[in-house]
Amino acid sequence: MNKIEPRSGKGRTNLSLMPYSFWSLIFVVVPLVFVAYYAFTDDNFRFTTENITRFFTATSALKEDDGTLREVHTYLVIFMRSLKLAAISTVICLLMGYPLAYIIARAKARTQKMLVTLIMIPMWMNFLIRTYAWMTILQDTGILNSMLSVVGLGPVRIIGTEAAVVIGMVYDYFPYMVLPIYSIMAKMDMKLFEAARDLGCNGFGVLKRVIFPLSLPGVLSGINMVLIPSVSTFYISQKLGNGKFFLIGDAIEGQYIANNLHFAAAIAFILMVILLVCMGLLKYLAAKFVYGGE
């Protein structure tokens, strides 16, 4: 063998990796197996699919606005609501964040650095505090309502609505959308835009055919970083939704507090599976329609 091996000799055990291998086996892999184990067992650790069935079939009475009671699938409703609010928040973050990322990426180096730091400052404050701040603003007697009353638009009920929950999610996770898109855009070659224009693209064409496809990896990681925490959050909905809009995170927390660990594990397990499917689908669609499309 004449090729020099710069790294370790063959067959030598990889000693430096051993602590981490053990650690992640015991504290990353085994816990995930435990989620499945708890999800499919009852309190005496006997196999059952009851926890999973309960998630899909449990019903409860929902009070309509007009006072009538309606029978609904408790957890399916919660789950669809989580997905809906998280999806709305993600789309708003993307629509607000994409232009901002572009503006920052085209600014002077010094300005770029300053703006990125400014975006990161709220991120460094705990999300509990950020959410709490919005609670004070949106309250019936809060700042926003007293300002609205001065103008004559009267107090508006915001807290306890789905809109309030969406505002909280957008505010808390907005930086996670901007930063990945910005970091991709900052590396783009601006000459490509000029070339596209020279070849007859109009402004929108450049955006559609050049900028957006190039920035897609950033967009995808931004979507992941906003969607995953907002779909699984449990504080925002309690504070800004006044506990009226239970989300999937609230359901898990509630079962944890009630010490129903097996059912909590079942909800977590279902959430995990659905998120995996969503992420896979997103990646597949992006690959098919943006890169492979034309």
Place this chain on the structure above:
Amino acid sequence: MGVSNTKLSSKIYTAVIFAFLFAPIVILLIFSFNESKSLSVFSDFSFKWYKELFNDRSTLESVKNSVILALAATAVSTVMGTAAAFGIYRIRKEWYKVLMNTVTNIPMVNPDIITGISMMLVFVFVGQFFGASTSLNFWTILIAHITFCLPYVILQVLPKLQQMDGALLEAAQDLGCTPFRAFFKVTLPEIFPGIITGAIMAFTLSLDDFVISYFTSGNDFQTLPVRIYSMTKKTVTPKMYALATIIFFITLSLLLINNLIDNEDSRNLRKIKKNRKNKKYVLAK
């Protein structure tokens, strides 16, 4: 004319977004100095809530807990993560590398609530197995924090290892260094910036974490975010605003210092590059 128009509108757009980002923080700052408990009317300036905060023993205790926990989690995850990055770097079998990278990614892509719940299940199970009455304590939350900090350290150190010239390590060993000594003399100085960034990330993530801590900590060890959660669960107290204000100014000053250091670094770098260019110019002459 079109250019200046887009410039103006992008400036306005940026200003609006930043107003949205900072309005809640500014409101917290202002109302932390409010005499009354009101959240919409500023009655009088006072330090009342700050005084109350500093008399709140459990909150101060939780700050201490958070710092101790973050330091311990940072120390362990930085050392273990650096070793792990070195180990992953040396893996040659492709499937093994893919496996380790996937495992490293799990805590980062999984929602925090699932990471928290999953570890809690193991802790509770083991606790019940040994017949302990409560299985969640300082050690369980420390294990949890080390676990979610490890990937961030590894992902900071691994690229530095890949950028390193492998021949250097080989040369050191040819010149009589043991592999162990070669690591400390050659590899470590090369990857040090990555280790520091990883350690800073681990520290801030550990300080900031709420969800995973919530599920893995017992009653006897409360971190600051968990304390904030229980404080805000029922009543609204402006003490929280005082706390938020203090945290904000600490964060702001850390970021400013960091930026200053960065600027200094890039200025020095530019100087070095300029000198090099001049030297080349002289040599070319």
